[in-house]
Amino acid sequence: MTSSATPGPVDRRHPDPLTMTPAEKVIAEWEARHDVAARGSRASFGSVQHYLSETRSRERCDEAARPRRTGPATPH
Numbered sequence: 866m867t868s869s870a871t872p873g874p875v876d877r878r879h880p881d882p883l884t885m886t887p888a889e890k891v892i893a894e895w896e897a898r899h900d901v902a903a904r905g906s907r908a909s910f911g912s913v914q915h916y917l918s919e920t921r922s923r924e925r926c927d928e929a930a931r932p933r934r935t936g937p938a939t940p941h
Contacts, residue, residue: 885893
């Protein structure tokens with residue numbers, strides 16, 4: 866077994882989930898939600914509220930981390 870400090874051969878059958886692109890993560894999340902819905906399970910109100918608040922919080926943190934655009938100064 867290799868440690869994370871010494872990279873070994875890449876196993877294409879079991880890729881490391883930490884190396885997924887953001888698009889792949891979104892697709893995987895959508896597929897998981899679709900599978901749950903297809904089985905007939907429905908999320909509780911509390912679960913939906915928690916998911917939405919976490920998403921909103923994550924979006925606001927991302928916005929705060931972006932550099933602000935500084936436009937040209939307007940003459941007075």
